[in-house]
Amino acid sequence: MNRFILEKEVQQFIKANRERSPTEIALKKSPFPNVSSAELASQIDGWQRSVKKLPTWAYSEGIYYPDKINLEQCSSEHTALIKQTLISKGSRVIDLTGGFSVDSCYLAQEAHEVIHCELNEKLSEIVAYNATILRVPNLICKATDGIKFLEESDDNSFDYIYVDPSRRINQGKVFLLEDCEPNIVAHQDLFFRKSKYVISKLSPLLDISTALSSLKHVKFVYVISLDNDCKELLFIQERGYLGETKILAIRLFADQLQSFEFTYEEERATLSRFSLPKHYLFDPDVAINKAGAFKSIGKAFGLGKIHQHAHLYTSDTLYPEFPGRIFEIKQVLPYSVLKKNNPFSQANIAIRNFPEKVDVIRKKHKIKDGGKTYLFFTTDVNNQLIVIECNRIF
Template identity: 80%
Template sequence: MNRVIISKDVQQFIRANREKSPTEIALKKSPFPEVSAPELAAQIDGWQRSVRKLPTWAFSEGIYYPDKINLEQCSSEHTALIKQTLIAKGSRVIDLTGGFSVDSCYLAQEAAEVIHCELNEKLSEIVAYNAQILRVHNLTCVVADGIQVLEHSEDQAYDYIYVDPSRRVNQGKVFLLEDCEPNIVANQDLFFRKSRVVISKLSPLLDISTALHSLRHVKYVFVISLDNDCKELLFVQERGYEGEPKIKAIRLFHDQLQDFEFTYSDERGTISRFLMPQHYLYDPDVAISKAGAFKSVGRYFGLGKLHQHAHLYTSESLVPEFPGRIFEITEVLPYGQFKKNNPYPQANVATRNFQDKVEHIRKKHKIKDGGSVFLFFTMDIHNNHIVIACRRIR
């Protein structure tokens, strides 16, 4: 950490130039002898990356930004808020894989103390400095391997363990939970000796069912999306819990939050009602799809499903609280008729359980992207290929 960067003159320069291209700044000569042009560019780049993802950091004066990879890998403030709701006020928390500390800082708003473990000494120093700027005075930064810190702690020293295992090991990407670092599967006995609750942030690409076979005492699984992009999975394990895990899909969009809770036994026991397209069409958010609530969500909101494998829903009356996109259907065409005469030269195209990909459909039917019309290429209850034309209402 180059502490000259936090001096008044350098900070003024960064504020004055933070809207400019970091590349442009990096190629110019630095006006400061002890701060290089690439260092200035890195701070400007860090601010630009944080404006939407970490607004508290971006609009707090004097924040020091770490390497780009640390900002790319850290949680957003939106998802950190979810984790904050999972811990009790006044508790003691250890973050085994601290990183840039976004989650740690939010947990610290509820906890009495958060121990932030980070192997990267430079990053730990940056986190400790920024914590003072942000007035997070109950964050203790430790430059050490989190597992080793845990091993040397007394039994039941913490109320919560938080861990975000790295999916990059020896510069290569790994896909199995057991191959991540730290190995949360192998360390479960250690975790439950030191704490009652373990909260693991896992990759959105992870298969939930596979993880449930590897992890014990899972009480909740949170599937979190932001603007229809699945960001992360949270597995909450509670020592001694033997019940069925509750699956909670959380949709964050336009500063709003929707959630839907179910269990896999609920899903297995639900029988879908199938309908031809009615007046409204519903496209579930990615959090619902990733969670696997394909039948449960339709039953809960009283909707009909278009096809067993299409995962589109319909109703005659509007259900505005549905967790996903809602459309008003203007026309339903058999695909054979659409092929002969396409009345939509411009549209937003989507496919659900359809034989062709979007790119092929656009090219084949000469459909320009954009506009207010949405076309869903899918199948109906009679296994006929259809095209649903609609306009989005939410």
């Protein structure tokens, strides 16, 4: 950590140039003897990456930004807010894999104390400094291995263990839970000796059922999306819990939050109702689909499903609270009609259980992207290829 970056003149320069290209800054001679052009560019790049993802950091004077990989891997403030609701006020928390501390800082707003463990000494120093700027005095930074620190702590030292296992090992990505670092499957007994609760942030690519077969005492699984992009899975384990796991799909969009709760037992016991397209079309958010609520969501809103594998729903009744996009259907065409006489020159195209890809459809039928019209290319309950023309209303 180069503390010359924190000098008033350097900070003024960064602020005055933060809208410029970091590459442009890096290629010019630095006006400061103790701060390189690359360092100036890195700070500007850090600010630009944080504006939408971490606005509290971006608009706090004097924040020191780490390497871009640390910003890429950290949580957004939107998802950190969800984690903040999962702990009790006044609790003691340890973050085993601290990183840039976004989650730790939000947990600290509820906790009595959060121990932030980070192997990277430089990053740990940056986090400790930023905690003073952000006025988070109960964030205690330890430049150490979180597992080792936990092993040396007394049993029941913490109320919550928070861990975000690294999915990058030896420059490559891993996808199995047991291959991540730390291996939370192997350390479960250790975790439950030291804490009653374990909160694990896992990859959205992870298969939930597979993880449930590896982890003990899972009380909740949170599937969190932001603007229809699945961001992370949270597994909440409670020592001794033997009940059924509750699945919560959390949709964050336009500063709003929608949630849908179900269990896999309920999902298995539910029968879908199938229907040809009616007046409204309902397209579930990615969190609903990732969670696997394919039948439960239809039952909850009394919707008909267009096809078993399409995951599109329909009704003559409008349900504005549905967690996903909602469309008014204008017409339904057999795909064969489009082959002979295409009436659409421009449209937003989506495919659901359809044999052709979007780019192939656009090229074949000369349909430009954009406009107010939405076309869903899918298969109906009679196994016929159809095109649903609609306008989005929510």
